[in-house]
Amino acid sequence: MExxxxxxxxxxxxxxxxxxxxxxxxxxxxxxxxxxxxxxxVASSIKDFxxxxxxxxxxxxxxxxxxxxxxxxxxxxxxxxxHMETLGKAGDNxxxxxxxxxxxxxxxxxxxxxxxxGMMEEVxxxxxxxxxxxxxxxxELIDAVEDFDDERAMQLIDRLMRxxxxxxxxxxxxxxxxxxxxxxxxxxxxxxxxxxxxIED
Numbered sequence: 259m260e261x262x263x264x265x266x267x268x269x270x271x272x273x274x275x276x277x278x279x280x281x282x283x284x285x286x287x288x289x290x291x292x293x294x295x296x297x298x299x300v301a302s303s304i305k306d307f308x309x310x311x312x313x314x315x316x317x318x319x320x321x322x323x324x325x326x327x328x329x330x331x332x333x334x335x336x337x338x339x340x341h342m343e344t345l346g347k348a349g350d351n352x353x354x355x356x357x358x359x360x361x362x363x364x365x366x367x368x369x370x371x372x373x374x375x376g377m378m379e380e381v382x383x384x385x386x387x388x389x390x391x392x393x394x395x396x397x398e399l400i401d402a403v404e405d406f407d408d409e410r411a412m413q414l415i416d417r418l419m420r421x422x423x424x425x426x427x428x429x430x431x432x433x434x435x436x437x438x439x440x441x442x443x444x445x446x447x448x449x450x451x452x453x454x455x456x457i458e459d
Contacts, residue, residue: 261287263286265374266372270334271331271332271333271371273331274331275328275331275333276328277331279328279329280329284381285385285386285422287375287381288382288383288422290330290375291376291378291380292422293330294372295376296326296458297365297368300322300365301366303315303319304320304323304358304362305362307319311351311355313346313355317342317346317347317354320339320343320346321339323336324339324343325424325426330368332368334364335361335364335365335368338360338361387418387420387421388421392457393454393457396457397454398414399414399415400447400450400451400454402414403443403446403447403450406443411438415431415434415435415438415450418431418453419432423456427453430449431453433449434446434449434450
């Protein structure tokens with residue numbers, strides 16, 4: 259039976275947006291499961307950075323949360339994270355920190371809503387590659403760019419884009435591909451190293 263995600267729609271999720279980002283029902287389900295699995299670590303990081311008033315680190319975490327929330331159609335959470343990110347980048351740290359409780363509450367609601375999907379047997383879409391394969395591909399890609407092997411580098415970037423990165427990191431990889439096409443190898447390497455560092459189990 260094909261999933262319709264009607265329960266998520268009823269809970270206010272923008273399922274159409276999530277499907278647009280991920281591509282199809284199977285990939286959307288996989289994204290929900292990844293979000294669920296990683297949510298405890300994200301919440302723990304937010305609490306730690308708020309307690310330590312480590313505002314630069316908090317901005318990085320909420321930036322990633324913004325992208326990941328929108329990938330599953332959790333727009334309210336994504337908008338809250340974006341607002342905190344904007345405040346942090348503007349140096350309004352006090353206001354950003356004051357919103358952290360509300361962000362954590364919204365994150366908790368999202369996690370509770372997607373729990374049934376997170377508890378299902380893990381889905382691995384056929385077109386996706388694993389973290390181990392992505393790390394191996396990333397290392398080969400870096401070698402190819404350092405060797406100025408354009409053709410191989412282009413093939414490896416295409417393979418690496420099959421790892422379920424968040425949308426913003428896919429964009430960075432596409433920009434790195436353009437850099438290689440224009441022989442901007444140093445710029446490409448900087449972007450690729452940044453993306454490869456974000457591969458998670």
